[in-house]
Amino acid sequence: MKLTQNHIQELYKFTKKHYVYHYDVQTELVDHLANDIEEIWEEHPNLSFEDARQKSFKKFGIFGFMDVVEAKQKQMNKRYRKILWRFFKEWFTLPKIVITLTIFLSLFFFFQIQYSEYFLLGILFILVGFDLFNQGKARRNQKNKVKNEDIVFLLEDMIGQTRGVFSWLVFCNIFNTINAFKISFSSIENHWLLLISFSATLIILLFYVTAYLIPEKAEELLIETYPEYKLAKSL
Structure with missing residues (x-):
């Protein structure tokens, strides 16, 4: 039968x-x-x-089914990390390495300006507002999908969740770091400023990749990951 x-x-x-x-x-x-x-x-x-x-x-x-769901989530986490690493590595190849070096040098010279930490906080709050607005739109779209019982893939959901989590980690850690150390960036020795600039560059690149680049490429990544994606979305 x-x-x-x-x-x-x-x-x-x-x-x-x-x-x-x-x-x-x-x-x-x-x-x-x-x-x-x-x-x-x-x-x-x-x-x-x-x-x-x-x-x-x-x-x-x-x-x-919980054991199966957890196993699939672990499997997809590994795949997502590979995707993240793939996009991140591209910033250290031509021509993007030029942009990376420009960001690094710009931060290094910016941190030497007196009271640069306060300018950084101002920029940070502007970015927080902008990112919250974008995250709000993404959440509304996700709620509409659930409400309309649209098909949602695990990787698709993971891209959205990682975007929000990483954004908040970046913003909170930068804010806490600036407030924890009462020393002005302009008074720090150059070798420490180089290290701070390098770390900040990596954070900026990771933020851009997780919050904007990967979500923009979501459709392409889903087609690459799921052969049945186009067929399922047309149902």
């Missing part, structure tokens, strides 16, 4: 009911459940679809 298309749709609903919200994870679980249910039917042909499904689901243990 084979599963019908209606059965498959019921399995998708079943996984969502058990807190699996990402389409790629749902698809993997549905494929596993479908194969297992058909094997169960070979041994127990009179068993109803619901009973066979429940029998298959019990094999996942007391935590249900």
Whole structure:
């Protein structure tokens, strides 16, 4: 006995009911459940679809699909780190290395200006406001997807979440560092200013890659990661 298309749709609903919200994870679980249910039917042909499904689901243990979801999240975290590293490395190749050096030297000379830390705080607050506005738009789009029951992939969700988390880490750490050290940047020796400028350059690049570059390339990355992405979005 084979599963019908209606059965498959019921399995998708079943996984969502058990807190699996990402389409790629749902698809993997549905494929596993479908194969297992058909094997169960070979041994127990009179068993109803619901009973066979429940029998298959019990094999996942007391935590249900949570172990599978966690495993997929770890797997996708590794993939995301590789994507991040790929985009980040590009800033140390021509012609972007020129932009990187320009940022580094600009920061180095900027920090030598008296009271530069206060200018930096002002710039920081402006960036916070701008980024909060962009994050608000992104969250509204995500809520609309959930409300409309649109298909959402795990990597797609991860890109949005990482953007917000990294932004706040950057802003908070810079703000706390400036307030923790009451020494003016202009009075610090040059070798320390070089180190601060280098660290700030790396942070700026990471922020740009996670907050803007990767989200802009999200569609391309999703097509690269999921062969079924275009087909799923057209459903």
